[in-house]
Amino acid sequence: MMRSKSMLVLAIALAFPVAAAAGPGTGADKTEKTVKKQTKPRLSDSELATLQHHHDVNLVEIEMGKLAQQRGGPEVKKYAAQLVKDHQLANTKAIKLAKTHGVTLSKGATPTTEVDEAQQAKQMETMERLKSLEGSNFDREFLRAMVDQHSAELGYMSVAIADATAPKLKAHLEQARPTIEKHANHARELLAKMESRDTPAPKSDETTPPGPTPYNPTP
Secondary structure (H helix, E strand, O other): OHHHHHHHHHHHHHHHHHHHHHOOOOHHHHHHHHHHHHOOOOOOHHHHHHHHHHHHHHHHHHHHHHHHHHHOOHHHHHHHHHHHHHHHHHHHHHHHHHHHOOOOOOOOOOOOOHHHHHHHHHHHHHHHHHHOOOHHHHHHHHHHHHHHHHHHHHHHHHHHHHHOOOHHHHHHHHHHHHHHHHHHHHHHHHHHHHHHHHOOOOOOOOOOOOOOOOOOOOO
16 A cells, blocks of 8 residues: 555656646746747848838938028928928837837938939038028028928839838838828928019009001091
8 A cells, every 4th residue: 555655656756847847837938939029020121221211311301300490481490390290200110110120220321222322412412501591592492402302202102112011111101101292292382482472573563565556547
């Protein structure tokens, strides 16, 4: 009887580690879950370049918008305030999206394509020119830059959205596009309004010179 009881205790002791190893919550399971949790979906090189490009554009628009808030007229300052707000929000979302893919976006990153390099050079040139202007001259040049830059960005985004395969990146770009279009259209409207004000109206005393007297022969 004692021997049977001892054998039963021994059997339970031998079975316990096996049951523990097979049961839930083991170290191996936790390690596997941790690895899976830390694995982040990767972006392709072109998608990463797109996200970095979007980040760079946001930074440029924020910088130009802040300059316009200092130097622009009332309407331009109001436009610039909205511009800064929208691009700051878009950039916050871009940075957060990059982190979900294990990427840190860089400020002032070296352009990866000739198109981006040419765009960056043009933006820097525009920024320097704006810093030298004041009053209505600043307003006109700033609004022209906003029309050009946002129109160019719309073209870039259309291609990027079509090429993107990462669902979150595609959704981010699609969400940002209407705001870019709104900025372009608003700048275009303000520029047209300003140019119409600058066009001198015809003087009220100007009259059309009389034409030649028609010949009416007497019958």
